[in-house]
Amino acid sequence: MFAAKWVICVFSYNRGQLLMTLVDSARTFYPEFDIVVFDDSSDDNVTQAILLSLQQNGVKIIGSNKRTDDSKHGGLYVQMNTAINHAIDQGYDYAYFVQDDMQFLWRDDTLEKHTKTVFQKQECVMCNYNFLQKILTDGIEQRLPAIDAHVFSFAGNGVADTGVIDIKKASLIGLHFPEQSEHGNGKYWYNKGYRMYWLRVAHLAWVPWPTTFRHGVKEQRQIKTLLPLNSSAVEKIKANTTYAYLEDYTSLQGFSLKPYWYTKNPGWLNLVKIYTKYFLKKIF
Numbered sequence: 001m002f003a004a005k006w007v008i009c010v011f012s013y014n015r016g017q018l019l020m021t022l023v024d025s026a027r028t029f030y031p032e033f034d035i036v037v038f039d040d041s042s043d044d045n046v047t048q049a050i051l052l053s054l055q056q057n058g059v060k061i062i063g064s065n066k067r068t069d070d071s072k073h074g075g076l077y078v079q080m081n082t083a084i085n086h087a088i089d090q091g092y093d094y095a096y097f098v099q100d101d102m103q104f105l106w107r108d109d110t111l112e113k114h115t116k117t118v119f120q121k122q123e124c125v126m127c128n129y130n131f132l133q134k135i136l137t138d139g140i141e142q143r144l145p146a147i148d149a150h151v152f153s154f155a156g157n158g159v160a161d162t163g164v165i166d167i168k169k170a171s172l173i174g175l176h177f178p179e180q181s182e183h184g185n186g187k188y189w190y191n192k193g194y195r196m197y198w199l200r201v202a203h204l205a206w207v208p209w210p211t212t213f214r215h216g217v218k219e220q221r222q223i224k225t226l227l228p229l230n231s232s233a234v235e236k237i238k239a240n241t242t243y244a245y246l247e248d249y250t251s252l253q254g255f256s257l258k259p260y261w262y263t264k265n266p267g268w269l270n271l272v273k274i275y276t277k278y279f280l281k282k283i284f
Contacts, residue, residue, distance in 0.1 A: 002112050004093035006033040009083040011076055011161075012100040013040040016047030018207060021225050023054060025104040028228075029203070033096070036060045036086065038079040062086065076161070077177040077185065084175055087167050095165045101207055102162070105131075105250060106229040106237070108203045118151060118197050119166045125175060125189070128154065128163040128198045131205040131246035140243060144198050150241055154196035157182075158189025162204070163196065201237060202244035208252065225253045 008026050012019050019037070026035055039051060041064050055061045062082060064075045080097065087095040094115060108114075111129070118127045132140070144152040154160060161182045165175070173194070179185045186196065208224045226246075229237065233249045 001109055002032055004112055005091065006030070006094050006096060007087055007090070007092045008033050008035045008096045008098060009080075009087070010035065010037045010098055010100060011040070011079055011083075012037050012042060012047070012051070013076075014042045014044040014047050015100045016042070016044065016050035017223055019047065019054075019100040020050055021207065022098065022100055022102055022104075023059060025228075026098075029104045029107040034060070034092075036062060036083070038083050039063045040075045040079055077180060080161075080177045084165070084167075084170055084177075087165070088171050092167050095167055095170075097162050097165065098204065099162060099206075102204055103207050103226050104204055105226060106203050106234050108201060110201070110238075111203070114199055114201060115164055115166075118199060119169065121195070121197070123193060123195045124166075124197050125169045125173065125194050126159045126163045126165050126196050128160060128196065129202050129204050130162060130198070131202040131244050131249070134245045134247050137243075137245070144243065147197070150200040152198040152200075152243070154186065154198055156190055157186030157196045158192065158194035159185055160196050161185075200240050200242065200244055202240075202246075203237075205246050205250075226250055227253055 008030070010019065010022060010026075023035060023037075026033065037051065037054060037059055039047075039061060042048060042051065051061050062079075064079060064082075083095060083097065094112075108129075115127065118124055132144075143155050145155060147153045159175070159177070169175070173192075175189075177185045179188055190196075205226055207226060227250045229250055237244060237249055
């Protein structure tokens with residue numbers, strides 16, 4: 001079904017259970033894609049055991065040699081540079097960058113066709129198939145302005161932390177991630193004339209409320225996963241002509257009163273506003 005050579009590059013740090021969800025979903029929906037996990041020196045026993053199990057079952061694991069603690073993202077961008085070099089060296093056509101707190105929700109057999117089409121735009125070296133959330137709709141037209149039918153531009157960004165990379169273009173332009181933030185790297189490549197495009201037929205989503213470990217603090221949150229799209233939802237997303245909001249297509253495994261996204265310490269007033277906004281938009 002896919003003529004090109006694809007690799008899913010998973011960036012991992014101490015979230016083994018979520019990593020398994022991501023890998024299982026990738027194997028389910030895109031079994032012909034290679035999977036490589038780029039682990040940022042995970043020291044959690046559960047995660048280490050899962051990494052070993054994945055390796056024993058055919059998933060390549062590439063670990064970093066040292067931790068990078070001068071950024072809230074740790075060594076993420078060091079690993080992303082490693083992933084680019086690996087994809088070039090191994091002769092891949094496309095590298096799909098995903099984080100360990102994400103999940104594939106269905107198989108899009110037109111993925112390669114859409115990807116080839118968007119990369120015909122000379123300024124595009126990376127594109128995105130992520131679902132959006134309704135709680136983040138304010139200002140969406142400014143953040144993701146439409147550039148033509150069903151394709152949106154990630155305003156001010158030439159690359160992002162997730163998305164599909166055209167490896168031939170990446171090699172030609174020397175694509176790398178020199179900054180320690182998504183905004184910094186996005187702006188760096190935007191200023192060089194490159195653009196990050198977001199497509200309407202989404203198939204990848206962030207799972208809600210993952211545990212975070214940065215800044216030396218482990219913040220415990222209940223792990224939730226998402227239901228894969230059923231047949232009617234698949235037909236609906238195939239026909240989508242605008243922004244793809246996750247809540248319009250699927251829901252959580254189980255029930256939760258919490259909104260999809262929330263910050264660590266939002267404050268009670270902001271929390272009430274977030275809850276209200278979330279449930280109103282979920283319903284309407």
